[in-house]
Amino acid sequence: MIMPILEVEHICKSFHQTEVLKDITFSLEKGQAVSIIGSSGSGKTTLLRCLNFLETPDQGIIRVNSETLFDANDPSTRIESAIRKKRLHFGLVFQSFHLFPQYTALENTMLATELLAKERPDYKAKKKDIHEEIRAQAEALLAQMGLENRMDNYPHQLSGGQCQRVAIARALALKPDILCFDEPTSALDPELTGEVLRVIRNLADGNTTMVIVTHEMAFARDVANHIIFMDDGVIVEQGAPSQIFGHPAEERTRQFLKGYMGTGHF
Amino acid sequence: MGQISEQLPIVVESLNIGFLQTLKLFFVTLTGSFPLGLVIAFGSMSRFRPLSYLTKLIVWIIRGTPLMIQLLIIYYFPGLVLHNPIWGSGEAGRFLAASVSFIFNYACYFSEIYRGGIQSVPIGQEEAGLVLGMTKPQIFFKITLLQMIKRIVPPMSNEIITLVKDTSLARIIALQEIIWAGQAFMKGSHGISGAIWPLFFTAVYYLIFNGILTMLLGRLEKKLDYFR
Ligand SMILES: Nc1ncnc2c1ncn2[C@@H]1O[C@H](COP(=O)(O)OP(=O)(O)OP(=O)(O)O)[C@@H](O)[C@H]1O
Ligand SMILES: [Mg+2]
Numbered sequence: 001m002i003m004p005i006l007e008v009e010h011i012c013k014s015f016h017q018t019e020v021l022k023d024i025t026f027s028l029e030k031g032q033a034v035s036i037i038g039s040s041g042s043g044k045t046t047l048l049r050c051l052n053f054l055e056t057p058d059q060g061i062i063r064v065n066s067e068t069l070f071d072a073n074d075p076s077t078r079i080e081s082a083i084r085k086k087r088l089h090f091g092l093v094f095q096s097f098h099l100f101p102q103y104t105a106l107e108n109t110m111l112a113t114e115l116l117a118k119e120r121p122d123y124k125a126k127k128k129d130i131h132e133e134i135r136a137q138a139e140a141l142l143a144q145m146g147l148e149n150r151m152d153n154y155p156h157q158l159s160g161g162q163c164q165r166v167a168i169a170r171a172l173a174l175k176p177d178i179l180c181f182d183e184p185t186s187a188l189d190p191e192l193t194g195e196v197l198r199v200i201r202n203l204a205d206g207n208t209t210m211v212i213v214t215h216e217m218a219f220a221r222d223v224a225n226h227i228i229f230m231d232d233g234v235i236v237e238q239g240a241p242s243q244i245f246g247h248p249a250e251e252r253t254r255q256f257l258k259g260y261m262g263t264g265h266f
Numbered sequence: 267m268g269q270i271s272e273q274l275p276i277v278v279e280s281l282n283i284g285f286l287q288t289l290k291l292f293f294v295t296l297t298g299s300f301p302l303g304l305v306i307a308f309g310s311m312s313r314f315r316p317l318s319y320l321t322k323l324i325v326w327i328i329r330g331t332p333l334m335i336q337l338l339i340i341y342y343f344p345g346l347v348l349h350n351p352i353w354g355s356g357e358a359g360r361f362l363a364a365s366v367s368f369i370f371n372y373a374c375y376f377s378e379i380y381r382g383g384i385q386s387v388p389i390g391q392e393e394a395g396l397v398l399g400m401t402k403p404q405i406f407f408k409i410t411l412l413q414m415i416k417r418i419v420p421p422m423s424n425e426i427i428t429l430v431k432d433t434s435l436a437r438i439i440a441l442q443e444i445i446w447a448g449q450a451f452m453k454g455s456h457g458i459s460g461a462i463w464p465l466f467f468t469a470v471y472y473l474i475f476n477g478i479l480t481m482l483l484g485r486l487e488k489k490l491d492y493f494r
Contacts, residue, residue: 084401087399094393
């Protein structure tokens with residue numbers, strides 16, 4: 001049996017009195033894409049934020065490559081200074097991009113990598129080479145996103161679809177083990193979703209390990225190896241796309257998918 | 267008319283000296299209140315309630331009362347009430363008292379502008395930085411700071427222009443700034459009395475100085491126009 005790259009066990013999260021995540025457990029193998037679907041307020045964003053250490057779960061364990069990054073019962077995994085490094089296992093692409101407005105597409109893609117490179121022991125000696133390497137990598141990523149002519153543009157000069165592709169390049173630049181997407185096309189005009197979905201599809205074809213929260217059912221079915229359906233903070237059902245979309249076992253899943261029939265999303 | 271052209275060099279020299287004092291007060295105020303304002307801003311945003319309430323109370327009092335009263339109280343209170351004239355006598359003491367009043371007053375105004383600036387940068391910017399493995403200081407200096415500066419330049423410009431004119435309030439404690447110098451000619455300074463035209467001249471000094479400032483601040487605003 002293959003060891004999963006990501007293991008999430010019994011994650012619980014409450015805000016004040018509201019339980020938003022109730023005992024979430026799933027795993028993901030390297031090179032696979034899992035898609036999380038579910039109605040609004042079901043806790044999808046909160047789950048991704050927990051994986052990226054933007055929220056701290058109340059209960060549960062997160063493991064990457066068998067290394068325990070977070071265990072609610074082990075205070076040593078909560079040390080603030082170590083969390084920064086742990087975040088680097090994950091990348092997160094936000095619904096509304098959150099590009100840095102004062103930097104060009106290329107600078108957005110390079111910034112974090114450059115700051116990280118300053119921590120390398122050989123940084124002072126090889127400053128120039130390292131910088132060139134980071135630049136070349138960022139340019140290659142932007143080209144891969146189809147943005148070779150947009151590298152020197154600022155975010156406000158780009159369309160929503162272009163911004164989101166820069167955001168994807170920016171996340172990829174740090175070579176995360178697992179790339180997370182939170183409804184990457186929900187903030188876009190309908191005619192711009194295609195270019196972003198195409199980029200994600202290419203990443204899936206290149207065996208990028210991904211967790212994709214999306215409302216685009218046809219896309220989820222097509223791209224993901226595994227589907228998780230969430231409702232009200234629990235995983236109601238998970239399985240292969242053909243199973244979830246073809247033969248959902250749970251009534252709640254059927255009801256949810258029915259809502260998408262004939263809307264063009266499916 | 268002949269009389270004025272004779273008096274002009276004397277008046278200009280006197281006004282220049284006064285204006286120098288005005289400039290000094292202006293720059294000392296900015297130098298002190300820029301950083302102090304940031305400290306007050308962080309104080310009022312503190313999660314430690316007593317600190318944030320206390321700073322908010324101070325800001326409310328300082329912004330809610332005339333600067334002229336603050337000047338008078340700060341200058342006279344130690345000597346008259348505490349019998350401990352900490353400011354010393356003479357021009358140097360008056361300048362010190364004026365500086366303290368102005369720095370404190372303007373720091374309170376700036377703190378509110380800073381606070382608005384910091385809070386107007388969307389939380390998503392910080393989160394994007396965190397997710398990319400940046401440290402909190404890196405996020406502040408590389409991401410938040412410039413966006414904050416861009417947002418506060420216009421309101422800060424307003425305050426700075428107001429400060430130029432407010433420096434004239436220091437006249438109330440007889441600081442020998444430019445209005446004091448101009449007014450002196452009404453009362454018989456340098457053998458010139460009853461002359462009101464030097465006061466018009468002082469207005470020109472303010473106009474020119476504010477003109478230059480407006481231009482420089484406008485340039486800074488333009489410079490930050492390259493992003494949104
Ligand atoms: N910081 C917070 N404080 C309080 N409640 C929160 C917070 N964040 C999320 N919630 C609540 O948690 C629940 C789940 O929110 P979440 O954003 O994870 O849902 P979602 O599945 O991503 O929904 P959507 O499809 O609308 O994006 C919602 O009821 C929301 O109001
Ligand atoms: Mg969401």
